Amino acid sequence: MIHNLNPEDIIKEAITVRDDGQEPKHSHECYDQALLYVARKEQSPSEDFPTALARVVRLDMDCDALIFAADRARAAAAFVKSAPPSPVALDAEQVRKSGSTPCYTRDDYHNEMVALSKALARPGETPAVAFGRLVSEGAFDDLYAAGEAADIAEVEAVSKSAPPDDRFFPILRDLAQLRKRDGETLEKCMDRLLTTDRTVMDAYAASQGL
Numbered sequence: 001m002i003h004n005l006n007p008e009d010i011i012k013e014a015i016t017v018r019d020d021g022q023e024p025k026h027s028h029e030c031y032d033q034a035l036l037y038v039a040r041k042e043q044s045p046s047e048d049f050p051t052a053l054a055r056v057v058r059l060d061m062d063c064d065a066l067i068f069a070a071d072r073a074r075a076a077a078a079f080v081k082s083a084p085p086s087p088v089a090l091d092a093e094q095v096r097k098s099g100s101t102p103c104y105t106r107d108d109y110h111n112e113m114v115a116l117s118k119a120l121a122r123p124g125e126t127p128a129v130a131f132g133r134l135v136s137e138g139a140f141d142d143l144y145a146a147g148e149a150a151d152i153a154e155v156e157a158v159s160k161s162a163p164p165d166d167r168f169f170p171i172l173r174d175l176a177q178l179r180k181r182d183g184e185t186l187e188k189c190m191d192r193l194l195t196t197d198r199t200v201m202d203a204y205a206a207s208q209g210l
Helices: 007-020 027-040 049-059 063-082 087-098 108-117 127-136 141-160 168-180 186-196 198-207
Strands: none
Touching: 007 027, 007 063, 027 049, 027 141, 049 063, 063 087, 087 108, 087 168, 127 141, 168 186, 168 198, 186 198
């Protein structure tokens, strides 16, 4: 077994990559290991392994497909690694290094992590699994830190605009933190709650003596 995959299944998939133009589903390491599997399987008692490997590489069509798929997988991985970082990622790096004010929202940084998880997922790896791996590898440290800084900056900005004697405001702010929608700022969420949520509207009216 190779990475919990059957070598024969990897060979079949490699053939579709070569013959049908399908994108590789596995890493180049998987195809390389499948190639070694074929060589060991075809090795005769009278030859050493390097000789058997050279022979199957030269003559076996399955090995030709494995080599082709491995090359495609390497090229795809190299392309992803060479892609320039996005403006959001660059800003996150700057925020973490210099302590500058974030230019984006917490949701922007989170969405960037999701996008990177999809782009950097290894063959056979779901974006969710890739997300967990990248977090454990520290790949999202900058984005996470920038997201936290953006959240704090947003709360502070809204807090400064509130009347100092308004007791209702801190409660509304905390509620908005819990009910924010994707892409919605804290201030917009507070405005939405004040105009659409009957409980919040009644509470506000009572706090203002209305």
